[in-house]
Amino acid sequence: MIDFRPVFFIVGVLSSTFGPLLLICALVDLGAGHRDWQTFVMVAMLVMGFGSLLATANWGAPLKLSLRQGFMLTVISWVVLSLIGALPLYFSEYDISFTDAVFEAVSGVTTTGSTVLTGLDDMAPGLLLWRATLNWVGGLGVIAMGIVLLPFLRISGMQLFKMESSDVGNKATARVVVMVRQIALLYIGCTAVSIMLLTMGGVSFLDAVCHSFAAIATGGLSTHDASIGWFDSRYVEGVLMVGMLVGSLTFPLMIQAFHGRPQLLFDDPQVKFYLKLIVVVVFIISAWRVIATEAGLVDIVWGTSFNVISIISTTGFASENYLAWGHFPEAMFLMITLVGGCTGSTSGGIKAFRIYMLLKVMQNQLLTRLQPHRVLLVTYGERTIDDDVLRSIGAFVWMTLMVIVLFTPVISATGVDFVTALSSVMQAIANVGPGIGAQIGPAGNYAGLSDVAKWVLAFLMLLGRLEIVVVLVVLTPAYWSR
């Protein structure tokens, strides 16, 4: 049997940390005179009780994780934190079904940001803050997982980003702890700056906090049914655009930039590729809109930039209903759904790193067809990439494709049209948020889907967040046999 004690211990500790966050939401609701403050206090006590019980019961087990334990920890912590996230929603004053509560919480924690709730504008502040908090905590969790766990588990090419060749020594562990602490500080700092800037721009404090949380986490949950369109403000859009961009860049490299080495960030092949890609997509859609429509140039470029950055960074904010721009932008928006930001960020999707590497493999293939005996190494910056990394990347993209092929018909079978089914699966696996079409597009939401569809999509959000492979490994018979 696999020893799950250290896994349960860590999950217990992580669960407990939700307690203070829940109490803050309780205070906010208490201040606003909303009865749900009692719900938050109750859930906080439940969670802290459960968490400390789990932690103490599994106290004392060695904390050095094996690979098997690492996989289980990754899966279990996201599932448990999602379920905890669902409790305040389910027990709140609002009439939220268990399915809807779980969907919303999974969507929050995985930083997907699809919502099944309407009437957000009139909702109690505590619950709005709780949703945003799920985004924010989830975002930090994604970065930590991408930096510490995925390289250790050698998932989807992330083994390239192992910080040490030997990852057992105490020195290495210490370095990881320092790195994670610095990233947490940077994450908190960026969020604080964004809150400050938004407040200065006249945004209410609650809105400033919630949208800053959702932007840096590339989560995209808003406190308004009309998302960012509600503010109708270039200033707010500008601040959030920067927030989304920052959230989708490689955090370890931003740390380096803060330490006086900005060239490590801006010379990084992935970061360069990512920023160029955004510029190209914005240019193409803007050019089409200038030719095909009558809107003003500045409006076009600004609106295109905001919504393209929102989708490519996998945030999912909408400043307007971009699907109304025409057939071509609509197709472009679906096609960029899978792209995603950089590795080591809060972003989902295939991510710039993998797209860049696959383009390199493709280029090498073309170059070596005419010279059968030439072997071209695949490089990332100055590093040569070995076969395991390349196969992992290829397998990841292939699995993403398979998930789309297998699950689009499943969602279709729940009674929605093809585009809704396809785009809902794509946005879920890439943790984006809005899909295509009137129902689940930027002007709609997921309330109208059947319960089956909601559970399937919630599963896909977790699957995507865990880079698919983590979940599949745990599901193999080999994982459970010795």
Add this chain to the structure above:
Amino acid sequence: MIDFRPVFFIVGVLSSTFGPLLLICALVDLGAGHRDWQTFVMVAMLVMGFGSLLATANWGAPLKLSLRQGFMLTVISWVVLSLIGALPLYFSEYDISFTDAVFEAVSGVTTTGSTVLTGLDDMAPGLLLWRATLNWVGGLGVIAMGIVLLPFLRISGMQLFKMESSDVGNKATARVVVMVRQIALLYIGCTAVSIMLLTMGGVSFLDAVCHSFAAIATGGLSTHDASIGWFDSRYVEGVLMVGMLVGSLTFPLMIQAFHGRPQLLFDDPQVKFYLKLIVVVVFIISAWRVIATEAGLVDIVWGTSFNVISIISTTGFASENYLAWGHFPEAMFLMITLVGGCTGSTSGGIKAFRIYMLLKVMQNQLLTRLQPHRVLLVTYGERTIDDDVLRSIGAFVWMTLMVIVLFTPVISATGVDFVTALSSVMQAIANVGPGIGAQIGPAGNYAGLSDVAKWVLAFLMLLGRLEIVVVLVVLTPAYWSR
């Protein structure tokens, strides 16, 4: 400079062979008393003149092709044969624009089978035979290319199917010639059997010939606007179902089966995987229809089998409008559009071989995550597959995905909805034929698309037929520089 003389010589010879085929169409129209017999005679003379001129002008160059020449030959011959195929359509009595003629011819030669023509039922027999002939000749060309050229060019994993480790010796060449001759005989034989069976079932000789041509070539061009639905006959559907299946199996292995080694065919991993996949898809769609609709069980299983085999084999015949079956079958039909048959067949698409190999890579990835130092070899039957093959396969699938991502918005920009755009690109790159939606689905055709869309789709059909890489290699600067 690259010496193109041997390329031009072969293209000249290939072009000339179209002469007799055109004259047969002329005879058919003459027999039917249709004025277009003159068109066919004129084009036949033109083509034979052009072909022999090209051949004689480049006579005497050494016929041993270099890699560069091999790439150019592959691209040029498909383009030239497509253009020749367009001439009788363009110059015919019917009002067919140059764009439509080229689209129809490319669709024919690449065995895609998308049509822009309507009123087929009343069309002159010569022209109908000509369209079917393009399918049939194209199909044979596809097998030959897949067996001889693609392994030589090391394209998309086909290097695995090189017949000899040294491919320069005279013995090897002789063996290739024998193989191609046997395959041509088998191809002609299967076609003849199909014609005989259809005629015995009461189908007119012209219809029997045209549909046998289109089935074995997995081309799918019909002589009726309603495709196979026109016959309303289980017998005809049964014969064509077998024809499509045979066309999508590996021809070299079918030769082996004829030589008394059927186990080589039926134990082949790809063939087994392909047949199982068909059974699974038919079962799933049938099960859904049994539960969700009221049609009879036999009708459901038969209709599902015919149309699923038609799409997975990339033929594109339709016995009924399967898109009317519901959301779930619709999504399934789009998702199986890219699958394709076996390598060494007339089929298009990703093909069972590559899907099988990618699933194996994926499986190995999962198995080795828990054992970092274990190296699992990827095998195909008893053969170990090297990295170049795996990377080629990965690059091919990745390129297919990129083509879909890049060209769906392009087709959208011509003014069609997203599903039409997406499915038109997918069916073109996989050489399938029908798309999804009322316009280009099994009950529609491509007549209503804009000229730009038709040219783009014709390009994509050729790109897909040439496994993408062949075209891209010729477009690299490295190809043209020394």
